[in-house]
Amino acid sequence: MTSITQSMLEAIETELQHQVARLDQPGTKPFHEMLTYHMGWTGEGAGPLATGKRIRPLITLLAVSSVIDKEEKQESNDNYWLHAVSAAAAIEMIHNFSLVHDDIQDNSNLRRGRRTVWVKWGAPMAINVGDAMFVIANQSILDLIEHYPADMVVKAARILNNCCLDLTRGQFLDMSYEERNDLGIEDYWPMIGGKTSALLSACTHIGSLLGYAKEKQQEAYRLFGYHLGLAFQVQDDILGIWGDEALTGKSAASDLVEGKNSLPVLFALGKNGKFANRWKQGPITVDEVSAVSALLEDEGGREFAEKMSEEETQKALDYLKEANPQGAAGEEMLGLANMLLKRKQ
Amino acid sequence: MTSITQSMLEAIETELQHQVARLDQPGTKPFHEMLTYHMGWTGEGAGPLATGKRIRPLITLLAVSSVIDKEEKQESNDNYWLHAVSAAAAIEMIHNFSLVHDDIQDNSNLRRGRRTVWVKWGAPMAINVGDAMFVIANQSILDLIEHYPADMVVKAARILNNCCLDLTRGQFLDMSYEERNDLGIEDYWPMIGGKTSALLSACTHIGSLLGYAKEKQQEAYRLFGYHLGLAFQVQDDILGIWGDEALTGKSAASDLVEGKNSLPVLFALGKNGKFANRWKQGPITVDEVSAVSALLEDEGGREFAEKMSEEETQKALDYLKEANPQGAAGEEMLGLANMLLKRKQ
Numbered sequence: 001m002t003s004i005t006q007s008m009l010e011a012i013e014t015e016l017q018h019q020v021a022r023l024d025q026p027g028t029k030p031f032h033e034m035l036t037y038h039m040g041w042t043g044e045g046a047g048p049l050a051t052g053k054r055i056r057p058l059i060t061l062l063a064v065s066s067v068i069d070k071e072e073k074q075e076s077n078d079n080y081w082l083h084a085v086s087a088a089a090a091i092e093m094i095h096n097f098s099l100v101h102d103d104i105q106d107n108s109n110l111r112r113g114r115r116t117v118w119v120k121w122g123a124p125m126a127i128n129v130g131d132a133m134f135v136i137a138n139q140s141i142l143d144l145i146e147h148y149p150a151d152m153v154v155k156a157a158r159i160l161n162n163c164c165l166d167l168t169r170g171q172f173l174d175m176s177y178e179e180r181n182d183l184g185i186e187d188y189w190p191m192i193g194g195k196t197s198a199l200l201s202a203c204t205h206i207g208s209l210l211g212y213a214k215e216k217q218q219e220a221y222r223l224f225g226y227h228l229g230l231a232f233q234v235q236d237d238i239l240g241i242w243g244d245e246a247l248t249g250k251s252a253a254s255d256l257v258e259g260k261n262s263l264p265v266l267f268a269l270g271k272n273g274k275f276a277n278r279w280k281q282g283p284i285t286v287d288e289v290s291a292v293s294a295l296l297e298d299e300g301g302r303e304f305a306e307k308m309s310e311e312e313t314q315k316a317l318d319y320l321k322e323a324n325p326q327g328a329a330g331e332e333m334l335g336l337a338n339m340l341l342k343r344k345q
Numbered sequence: 346m347t348s349i350t351q352s353m354l355e356a357i358e359t360e361l362q363h364q365v366a367r368l369d370q371p372g373t374k375p376f377h378e379m380l381t382y383h384m385g386w387t388g389e390g391a392g393p394l395a396t397g398k399r400i401r402p403l404i405t406l407l408a409v410s411s412v413i414d415k416e417e418k419q420e421s422n423d424n425y426w427l428h429a430v431s432a433a434a435a436i437e438m439i440h441n442f443s444l445v446h447d448d449i450q451d452n453s454n455l456r457r458g459r460r461t462v463w464v465k466w467g468a469p470m471a472i473n474v475g476d477a478m479f480v481i482a483n484q485s486i487l488d489l490i491e492h493y494p495a496d497m498v499v500k501a502a503r504i505l506n507n508c509c510l511d512l513t514r515g516q517f518l519d520m521s522y523e524e525r526n527d528l529g530i531e532d533y534w535p536m537i538g539g540k541t542s543a544l545l546s547a548c549t550h551i552g553s554l555l556g557y558a559k560e561k562q563q564e565a566y567r568l569f570g571y572h573l574g575l576a577f578q579v580q581d582d583i584l585g586i587w588g589d590e591a592l593t594g595k596s597a598a599s600d601l602v603e604g605k606n607s608l609p610v611l612f613a614l615g616k617n618g619k620f621a622n623r624w625k626q627g628p629i630t631v632d633e634v635s636a637v638s639a640l641l642e643d644e645g646g647r648e649f650a651e652k653m654s655e656e657e658t659q660k661a662l663d664y665l666k667e668a669n670p671q672g673a674a675g676e677e678m679l680g681l682a683n684m685l686l687k688r689k690q
Contacts, residue, residue, distance in 0.1 A: 022510060027535055031517040101476060105469035124450035124520055127472060131446060131479070132513040138483055138506045142499055150495035154487055157502065161483045165367060168477040172376040175469055190372055 004328050008061045011082060012054050015089040017041065019140045023132065034129045038100055038117050045114040052112060055336070056095055056203050057088035062333040063207025063221055066325030081329070083147035084210040086140045087156055091203055093137035094160065098167055098199075100130035105175065134164075148210065156206050163202035170194020177261045181280060184270030185304075188263050189230075197229030204228075208323070217323060224319035224337075231312035232340050237262035238305050241293050256284045256292055263308060264301030275299050313341045349673050353406045356427060357399050360434040362386065364485045368477065379474045383445055383462050390459045397457060400681070401440055401548050402433035407678040408552025408566055411670030426674070428492035429555040431485045432501055436548055438482035439505065443512055443544075445475035450520065479509075493555065501551050508547035515539020522606045526625060529615030530649075533608050534575075542574030549573075553668070562668060569664035569682075576657035577685050582607035583650050586638050601629045601637055608653060609646030620644050658686045 020039060023032035037043040040050030065081040102108070103116040104123050110116065118126035141160050144153045173191040177183055204225030208218045240255035241264060255262050268275040275295045278284075284292050296302065316337065325333050365384060368377035382388040385395030410426040447453070448461040449468050455461065463471035486505050489498045518536040522528055549570030553563045585600035586609060600607050613620040620640045623629075629637050641647065661682060670678050 023514070025514075028514050028517055030521065031514065101472050105472060123468070125517070127446050127450060127475075128513050128516050128520070130472075130476075131516075132510065134476070134479060135506055135509040135513060139503070139510065142503050142506065145496075145499050145503075150499050151490075154490050154495050154498050154502075157499075158484070158487050158490075161480055161487065164480040165477065165484065168473055168480060169368070169370075169373050169376065171473050171476075172373055172470070175473070176375065 004065070005058065005062075005332050007079075008058055008065075008081065008088075009054055011085050012057045012061070012088050012092065013051070015085045015140075016057075016092060019086070019089050019093065019136050019143075022136060022139065031129075031132070034117060034121055034125065035133065037120070038096060038111075038129065038133075040112070043114075045112075050112050050114055054092060055340070056199060057092040059200070059225070059333065059336060060088040060091055060203040060207040061085065062329045062336065063204045063325075064211040065329035066327060066333055067208055067211030067213045067217070067221075068326065081211075084144070084207070086143040086146075087160075087206055087210055090137045090140035090160060091199065091206070093133050093140060094164060094167070094202075095199060097130045097133035097137060098171075100126055100133060102171070104130075105171070144210070152209065156209055159202055159206050159209070163198045166194040166198035168194075170196075170198065174261070178259075183261060183266055185263075185267050186270075188261070188266045191261070192230060192233045192263075193226075196233040197226045200229035200232070201226035204323075213323075220319050220323035224316055224323055227312050227316035227319060228337055228340060231309055231316050234263050234305055234309040234312060235342055237264060238302065238309065241265075241296065242302060254286070254289050256289055256296075257286055259283055262305075264296055264305045267304045268296050268299045268301040271299055273299050275301070316341070349410070350403065350407075350677050352424075353403055353410075353426065353433075354399055356430050357402045357406070357433050357437065358396070360430045360485075361402075361437060364431070364434050364438065364481050364488075367481060367484065376474075376477070379462060379466055379470065380478065382465070383441060383456075383474065383478075385457070388459075390457075395457050395459055399437060400685070401544060402437040404545070404570070404678065404681060405433040405436055405548040405552040406430065407674045407681065408549045408670075409556040410674035411672060411678055412553055412556030412558045412562070413671065426556075429489070429552070431488040431491075432505075432551055432555055435482045435485035435505060436544065436551070438478050438485060439509060439512070440544060442475045442478035442482060443516075445471055445478060447516070449475075450516070489555070497554065501554055504547055504551050504554070508543045511539040511543035513539075515541075515543065519606070523604075528606060528611055530608075530612050531615075533606070533611045536606070537575060537578045537608075538571075541578040542571045545574035545577070546571035549668075558668075565664050565668035569661055569668050572657050572661035572664060573682055573685060576654055576661050579608050579650055579654040579657060580685075580687055582609060583647065583654065586610075586641065587647060599631070599634050601634055601641075602631055604628055608650045609641055612649045613641050613644045613646040616644055618644050620646070661686070 016039060020032070020035050023035060033042060040046055040052065061081045061084060064084045099111060100117050103111055104118045104126050108116055109119050116126070117129050121129075137160070138157070141157045142153060144156060170191050170193065173187070174195060177187065177191070201222050202225070205218060205222035208221035213221065237255065240260065240262060265279065269279060275292070278292060278295070320334065320337060361384060365377070365380050368380060370377075378387060385391055385397065406426045406429060409429045444456060445462050448456055449463045449471050453461055454464050461471070462474050466474075482505070483502070486502045487498060489501055515536050515538065518532070519540060522532065522536070546567050547570070550563060550567035553566035558566065582600065585605065585607060590599075610624065614624060620637070623637060623640070665679065665682060
């Protein structure tokens with residue numbers, strides 16, 4: 001890990017703790033603890049594995065830092081990304097707010113190997129924990145006023161909240177699909193656009209805004225994040241069915257067993273063949289995973305998803321090129337994108 | 346109803362519909378409908394009884410309009426409160442977001458005589474509906490940028506979100522009290538300060554800010570709203586036990602049956618007498634309501650609550666006097682305060 005990434009991750013963690021500490025007051029200490037537990041700082045299993053990778057806030061700060069050309073800058077301004085750290089924290093809080101509510105909605109018992117907030121404290125408390133995280137996200141982004149002109153703060157806050165409305169739209173679609181029997185490939189993109197890409201595009205959009213990028217460059221950064229999100233999600237969908245763990249059927253992580261409306265599945269449902277027939281009859285059991293994933297591959301689900309993954313990856317990299325990120329942060333951003341897209345280089 | 350109040354209520358309703366229409370898009374129409382149902386515009390029982398009274402946004406606009414002295418203004422500026430209508434909508438959206446999540450948390454089946462969102466569409470969808478309302482509230486307050494300088498927009502958004510964090514704190518305390526057996530009067534004010542007063546103080550604070558009040562006058566408006574909220578809640582607590590409906594025991598509305606930690610109850614719990622003894626043994630049945638409320642009165646719970654109500658009412662009116670609201674809006678504000686405080690004049 002290079003030193004700029006390390007410095008950013010440390011600054012993000014400190015800022016997150018500072019923001020969440022708003023609840024660290026007499027009378028609401030147990031409430032504060034519910035948030036610090038979810039954030040991975042306290043309770044059983046606390047530590048780096050429990051915090052998650054903080055990829056979104058990191059991308060945000062890399063975007064900030066990669067906008068300005070080194071040659072035009074003073075050496076003393078090298079750490080000016082620190083001014084945007086509350087925006088990075090805001091994005092991570094949004095991500096975590098959605099996880100806490102998702103876990104209630106999906107009835108999930110485990111998150112990063114630990115008991116979920118609703119399992120530990122009950123759904124009513126967990127709803128309130130998610131709500132508080134969302135509030136803190138908004139407070140964090142508004143804290144930009146300490147370092148940025150007010151009109152930029154309003155712009156950043158609007159981008160963040162537009163993204164959040166997209167998140168709720170994606171979540172609605174995802175939940176509503178559970179009751180539908182007529183799904184096809186056209187139902188995939190709006191759901192994933194909301195659930196995965198909206199937040200990643202907010203990272204690169206807000207980051208470039210706070211790096212004082214011009215409108216056109218902001219748009220390139222935004223679209224880079226958007227297609228990075230789509231490519232990443234499609235990759236994730238492929239691995240959820242044909243990844244090592246999924247294929248052995250030993251892991252409950254198989255998206256087929258969980259009935260997830262992934263891209264290969266929606267593609268095959270649109271074909272209305274043997275796979276669709278089996279899918280509509282009810283949950284896939286662990287024993288069936290190998291046979292059903294083979295069926296899905298036969299009907300073209302894997303090939304199609306891999307083609308889409310390639311296309312979206314290419315779009316993401318094209319927009320990143322157009323965004324033209326500079327310096328060490330720019331290199332880190334490219335490296336991170338390649339890592340997320342599972343490319344060797 | 347005078348014409349300024351009427352105009353404001355109409356503008357509020359139009360703005361709310363405009364804000365919620367962000368979800369009225371292909372693919373998310375059923376999602377949009379969940380919000381319009383809760384807001385009282387569509388579905389069974391839609392209409393004025395289902396919308397609620399919109400008291401909070403009305404107070405907000407009355408605050409805006411009552412700041413500036415008529416004599417100093419141009420006739421054409423009479424409706425300048427219209428510029429602040431998206432802030433009023435934001436506050437009503439916050440109120441409704443908290444109701445949707447409260448109903449899940451409290452397991453409530455009915456709201457304003459209609460089935461609650463979670464009963465109609467399930468808790469997972471209802472969590473998402475509340476989340477979307479919260480997002481729309483933030484989008485609404487940021488829409489102020491169309492009419493106000495960016496620094497005022499940031500200020501208003503910060504006040505709103507600080508209030509929201511207080512709401513989650515109050516909600517946490519309320520829920521955590523259910524598991525405690527050592528409650529006393531000192532536990533009442535922080536809970537009610539969050540659950541009821543925070544939002545009312547945000548109404549008058551944001552309203553006066555958007556009416557271009559000076560800092561000191563804003564503070565008077567804010568404190569007026571805060572104590573108005575406390576006085577209103579204490580009144581509500583008294584009526585929930587000794588109001589006509591509650592006393593007959595015929596209505597499930599009795600706070601004693603519901604086990605609500607109201608002011609009279611917390612006062613008596615602190616005394617640790619006969620009432621506290623009975624309360625700790627488990628839920629009060631409908632048949633017991635008369636006897637238990639008499640016991641509570643004997644032990645001074647009613648008298649104490651009435652004294653607090655008087656004190657808070659007086660504080661609210663003192664701060665209102667200091668705020669010195671002007672013109673027709675100022676008169677309406679005083680009238681509304683008196684109505685909420687159940688005073689004849």
